[in-house]
Amino acid sequence: MMPEKSAIASAVRTAHADHAGDTGGANASYIPYLASVDPSLFGVCVATADGDVFEAGDAGFEFALESISKVCSMALAMEHTGLPEFHDKVGADPTGEPFNSVIALALHGGKPLSPLVNAGAMSTVSLIPAASADERWQKILAMQSAFAGRDIRLSDAVNDSEQSTNFHNRAIAWLLYSSGSMYSDPMEACEVYTRQCSTLVTTRDLAVMGATVAARGRNPVTGKQVFDPSLVPPILAEMTMEGLYTSSGDWAYRVGLPGKSGVGGGVLAIMPGTLAIAAFSPPLDPAGNSVRAQKAVASVAAALKLNIYNATDFAQ
Numbered sequence: 001m002m003p004e005k006s007a008i009a010s011a012v013r014t015a016h017a018d019h020a021g022d023t024g025g026a027n028a029s030y031i032p033y034l035a036s037v038d039p040s041l042f043g044v045c046v047a048t049a050d051g052d053v054f055e056a057g058d059a060g061f062e063f064a065l066e067s068i069s070k071v072c073s074m075a076l077a078m079e080h081t082g083l084p085e086f087h088d089k090v091g092a093d094p095t096g097e098p099f100n101s102v103i104a105l106a107l108h109g110g111k112p113l114s115p116l117v118n119a120g121a122m123s124t125v126s127l128i129p130a131a132s133a134d135e136r137w138q139k140i141l142a143m144q145s146a147f148a149g150r151d152i153r154l155s156d157a158v159n160d161s162e163q164s165t166n167f168h169n170r171a172i173a174w175l176l177y178s179s180g181s182m183y184s185d186p187m188e189a190c191e192v193y194t195r196q197c198s199t200l201v202t203t204r205d206l207a208v209m210g211a212t213v214a215a216r217g218r219n220p221v222t223g224k225q226v227f228d229p230s231l232v233p234p235i236l237a238e239m240t241m242e243g244l245y246t247s248s249g250d251w252a253y254r255v256g257l258p259g260k261s262g263v264g265g266g267v268l269a270i271m272p273g274t275l276a277i278a279a280f281s282p283p284l285d286p287a288g289n290s291v292r293a294q295k296a297v298a299s300v301a302a303a304l305k306l307n308i309y310n311a312t313d314f315a316q
Contacts, residue, residue, distance in 0.1 A: 002274055003304045008046050009054045011303035015279075015296040016044045016056035025283030025291035028263040033161035034064060037265070037282045043203035044296045047211035048275040051220035055204055062200040063280055064158045066262030067099065067116070067288075069144065069196040070124070071209070074115045075217075075227045075235060076143045077127040083234055089181065090115045090123050092238055099245045099288060100168055102175065110179020114242040116260065118193075119172050119181075125193045126176075126184040133188045140196045147212050148205040149221040159198035166194050203266070203280045210268045210276025236272060244294075247287045255298045256307030267293035271306040 003011075020042055028034040043059035078086045091113040095104035099117045112120035130136035144152045173186035182189060201209075212219045213236070216229040239258035244251045244267075251259055257269040257277075265282040267290050277300045279293035301307065 002048060002050065005052060005054075007304060008048070008052075008275070011300045012044050012046050012054045012056050014303065015299040016042065018299060019292050019295045020057065022292050022295060025285050027282045028284055028288070031161055031165060031263070033158045034264060034282070037063065039281075039283050041265075042279075042281045042292055042296075044279045044300070045203045045207040046275055046277050046300060047204070047207035047220065049211055049215035049220050049273060053204060053207065053221075055207075058280070059203040061280070062202055063266060063282070064155065064197065064262070064264035065144070065199045065201045065266065066197045066264040067121070068206065068209075068260050068262040068266050068268055069199065070116050070121045071213075071235065071239065071260055072143045072147050073121065073124050073128065073140050073196055074238060075231055076139060077115070077124045078231050078234065079227055080129055081127050083231070086127070087234070089127065089183075090120050092234070092241060094241045094248060096246070100172070102172060105172065105175050105179075110175055111181050112176065114238060116238055116242040117245070118169055119176060122169065122173050122189045122193045123176055123181050123183070125196070126182050126186075126189040133192055136184070136188075137192050137195055140192065141199070143226070144196070144199055146219065146224060146226040147209040148201060149208050149219045149224075150205070152199050152201060152205070154195060155198055155200045158200070159195055162194045162198050163191065166190065169194065197262075201266070203278050206266050206268050206278035206280070207276050210270045210278060214270050214272055214274055214276050216273070232272065236270065239270070244289050245287050247285070247289055251294075255301050256309045257301055258308070259297070261289040261293075263288050265290045265293060267297050269297045269301060271301075272308065274306065277301060
């Protein structure tokens, strides 16, 4: 059931007011651009499956999408390869290791376990059919734009910062190639993956992206069917398993909504069929998740009594 509009607006305002003064965490320091973003920035937004949007704070500030981009490329690859093949090649299990772990690959014969960690994300990018790196990139950018309902752009500043420091990911790409889990040129896949993480979105964009999943693949603002509704359950399952990295289980336990975070400071959570909650704040916890954004999203979910594991409504 969709919460009342007044309740959603109140929950968003309250979450922002309650956590605007929170401290803790630190900007991602291994990417120079992210280290320079103002740590006081904080936005909260909800977009419903009906197309209503409620926001507070710095919800219009553009920040780096980073790993939340993996949801868009995952949906694109799922459509092109089909769910059985995608599941077989990329997986759907938590790694139990950090998002850029080499150990996770070594322990599983070089096969990625999830499209929402770096190894699986690069393997996912390589599965998107294209005759060139630019064609593959344009398909991913178009998918991000369709999710957000507006033209999303690459930030040259973010991309330059990322491409000049992505040596670890390049090593992972070669490991994937050596084990047969890379389906294009490995350096091309790594370069395009780095680009997809370097686009700019607002908290509002992020909420609309999530609402597109909540609305069974249909962007509720533009009315465009972005991807097939059959992909929604596996997308949400992947987000539940690994969406907040090594904190994913704790997130499911505490909040009860499929989520996805990015080291740019964004956090997204989805109540299927209902709405999406997004928040942004740059300082991260040790797992790579925004400290303040996690609190804000959890606050809105609790205020609106949204939890996919609460079966009370179906117990009649």
